[in-house]
Amino acid sequence: MLKDITLGQYFPGNSPVHRLDPRTKLILLVVYIVALFSAGNWVSYGVVFAFLAISIAVSQIPLKSILHGMKPLVFILIFTGILNIFFTAGETVLVSFWGISITLEGIIRAFFMVLRILMLITGTFLLTYTTSPISLTDGLESLLGPLKKLHLPVHELAMMMCIAMRFIPTLIEETDKIMSAQKARGADFESGSLLDRVKALVPILVPLFISAFRRADELATAMECRCYQGGDGRTKMKLLRYKLLDFKGFGVGVVLLAAVFVLGSFGL
Amino acid sequence: MAPILQVENLNHIYSAGTPFEHAALTDVSFQVERGEFIGVIGHTGSGKSTLMQHLNGLLKPISGKILLDGQDIWENKTATRQSRFRVGLVFQYPEYQLFEETVYKDIAFGPKNMKLDAQEIDRRVREAAELVGITAQQLEVSPFDLSGGQKRRVAIAGVIAMEPEVLILDEPTAGLDPEGREEILANINAYRQAKKATVMMVSHSMTDVARLTDRLLVMNGSRLVMDGTPAQVFARAEELLEMGLDIPQITQVFLRLQQMGLPVEQVYTVEQVVAQIKKLTGGSCYA
Numbered sequence A: 001m002l003k004d005i006t007l008g009q010y011f012p013g014n015s016p017v018h019r020l021d022p023r024t025k026l027i028l029l030v031v032y033i034v035a036l037f038s039a040g041n042w043v044s045y046g047v048v049f050a051f052l053a054i055s056i057a058v059s060q061i062p063l064k065s066i067l068h069g070m071k072p073l074v075f076i077l078i079f080t081g082i083l084n085i086f087f088t089a090g091e092t093v094l095v096s097f098w099g100i101s102i103t104l105e106g107i108i109r110a111f112f113m114v115l116r117i118l119m120l121i122t123g124t125f126l127l128t129y130t131t132s133p134i135s136l137t138d139g140l141e142s143l144l145g146p147l148k149k150l151h152l153p154v155h156e157l158a159m160m161m162c163i164a165m166r167f168i169p170t171l172i173e174e175t176d177k178i179m180s181a182q183k184a185r186g187a188d189f190e191s192g193s194l195l196d197r198v199k200a201l202v203p204i205l206v207p208l209f210i211s212a213f214r215r216a217d218e219l220a221t222a223m224e225c226r227c228y229q230g231g232d233g234r235t236k237m238k239l240l241r242y243k244l245l246d247f248k249g250f251g252v253g254v255v256l257l258a259a260v261f262v263l264g265s266f267g268l
Numbered sequence B: 001m002a003p004i005l006q007v008e009n010l011n012h013i014y015s016a017g018t019p020f021e022h023a024a025l026t027d028v029s030f031q032v033e034r035g036e037f038i039g040v041i042g043h044t045g046s047g048k049s050t051l052m053q054h055l056n057g058l059l060k061p062i063s064g065k066i067l068l069d070g071q072d073i074w075e076n077k078t079a080t081r082q083s084r085f086r087v088g089l090v091f092q093y094p095e096y097q098l099f100e101e102t103v104y105k106d107i108a109f110g111p112k113n114m115k116l117d118a119q120e121i122d123r124r125v126r127e128a129a130e131l132v133g134i135t136a137q138q139l140e141v142s143p144f145d146l147s148g149g150q151k152r153r154v155a156i157a158g159v160i161a162m163e164p165e166v167l168i169l170d171e172p173t174a175g176l177d178p179e180g181r182e183e184i185l186a187n188i189n190a191y192r193q194a195k196k197a198t199v200m201m202v203s204h205s206m207t208d209v210a211r212l213t214d215r216l217l218v219m220n221g222s223r224l225v226m227d228g229t230p231a232q233v234f235a236r237a238e239e240l241l242e243m244g245l246d247i248p249q250i251t252q253v254f255l256r257l258q259q260m261g262l263p264v265e266q267v268y269t270v271e272q273v274v275a276q277i278k279k280l281t282g283g284s285c286y287a
C-alpha cells in the first residue's frame, strides 16, 4: 500500500514529452498553471483540459498510474468540494436545511475548484513522471542560474532537491520494511483510539529517522570521497541545449496562453 | 497430528496490474512437520523473503493457502493475528528495527502486544535475553550503545520472547564476523531445544545449512525446485551449481575426488568426511 505512492516517481520512456528539455517542461508547467488559474469558464477550462489530455496521451503514461497517484489526495478533494458546496452564497437555492442552503452556484464552484486541484496535480505529476530527478534538478538549476548573481546558493539548493527526490522511493521502501518487521512483533497500526495509533508510530519513526541519518552520513562521506565541493568550477556531463522539439513545445505553450486570455476577454 | 504448517499452491505477484508487475512466488507447496529444522536456500531474488513473509500473514497470497495447525491463517482476523504470534519472523538485518530506550523494553515489545500480564512479560524477556546471551546489566542500556552482533541478538530475542512455535529467520548471519555468526547459530539452536520449536532459516551459507538442518528447500526463479534432506539436495550438485548456488566446500572437494576416479561417496558434513577418509585409508585419518 505504501508502495502505491507514486509521488516523485519517474517512469522511463522515450515519448516526445520525455525528450523535451527539462527547462522547457518546467516553463510549460508554469504556463499551464497560469492558464489554469486564468481560466474562468467552461470553454477556457476545456482548452486547458485538452492541453493536459493531449500531453498525457503523447507521454504514453498509462492513465491508471496517474489516477493511482491521486489516491492520497482523495480526502483533500472531497473536503474542498464539500466546503465549497456549503459555503458559497448564491441565488438559485436548491435545498436548504438547518439554516444551510445548497445553491447551484455552490455546486458549480465546488466542481471547478475540485477540477482545478485535480488538473494542477495531474500536470505536476506528468512533469515528475516524464523527467528523471537528475535532469529535473539540472533544469531547475539552469533556470534559476541568474539568481546566483544575488549570491543565492542555487546549485546547493538544486543538489538538495535532487537528493531528496532520489531518496523518496528508498525511504518508502524502508518504511514498508520497518512496518512489516514491527507487525511481525504484533504491532497494530489499524485499530485502537487516535492516541493509540499515534503511539503506534513510534516503533516506525525511530528506526526510520536513525536510518535516514545514517544514510545521510554515508552519502556525505561518499560525496566527499569523490571531491564534491559545491557548484564552483563544476562542469556538466550532459549540457542542456534547446532543440527543435523544445521550440515546438514553446509554440504550443504560447498558443495555450493566448487562447485562454482571448477567450477570457470574450467572457468565456 | 497435522503438520504445523501446510503451504498449498501459493502464488504472489508484486505490484500486480502495473508496469512493474513481478511474479515473486509461483505455485509453491510444501509442509513443515513439528520440530523440524528447515533450511531455505536460493539465489538472491528467488523469492525466499517473500515466501517467509507469507508464513505469518504479513503478505497475502494472490492465490493459494497457508494452514497453521490445520487452520487457514486468512480465515478471519483472529486467525491472522494469532499467526503473527505463533510464527515468529526475524527479518533480514533485524537490528534496524530496534527503537526503545532500553534493551529490556525493546525485547518486551512483542510480548506486550500479545497483552500478557507484567509478570509473564518479565519472565519472557529475561528468558529470551539469557537464550541469546544478553546479560542482566545489558538489559538496562540503550540498544543503540551495543555492538552490531549484540544488536542483532537483541532483535532476535525480541521475537523469541513471543515464544513462537515456529521461528523463521531470514539470513540471520548476514554481515556478521565468523564469531558473531557462530553465536547467532548457537542461540537459534538453544531456543529450538528449550522450546521444542520448529525452525526455518534462510541462509546463503551451504556449510551452515548442511551441518544444522534436517531438510532443505531450494528456491529458484520464484519456484520451489527442490525439497529434501541435505543429502538428497547436495546429491544434485550439478543442478545447484547451474542455479548459481554453492555447495559446501567439502562436498566440492569430494565431487572432484570422485571425478578423478577415487572410490568416495558424496559428503556434506565433517563427520562424513572423516568416515570416508577412514574407509579409504583403512581406519586411520593420517595415512
Ligand SMILES: Nc1ncnc2c1ncn2[C@@H]1O[C@H](COP(=O)(O)OP(=O)(O)O)[C@@H](O)[C@H]1O
Residues within 6 Å of the ligand: A003, B014, B015, B022, B023, B024, B042, B043, B044, B045, B046, B047, B048, B049, B050, B051
Ligand atoms: N516490496 C516489493 N515490491 C516489488 N517487488 C519486490 C518487493 N520485494 C521483493 N520484490 C521482488 O520480488 C523478487 C523476490 O524477492 P525476495 O523475496 O526478496 O527474494 P530473496 O529473499 O530470495 O532475495 C525479487 O525479484 C524482488 O525484486
Ligand SMILES: [Mg+2]
Residues within 6 Å of the ligand: B048, B049, B050, B092, B170
Ligand atoms: Mg531476501
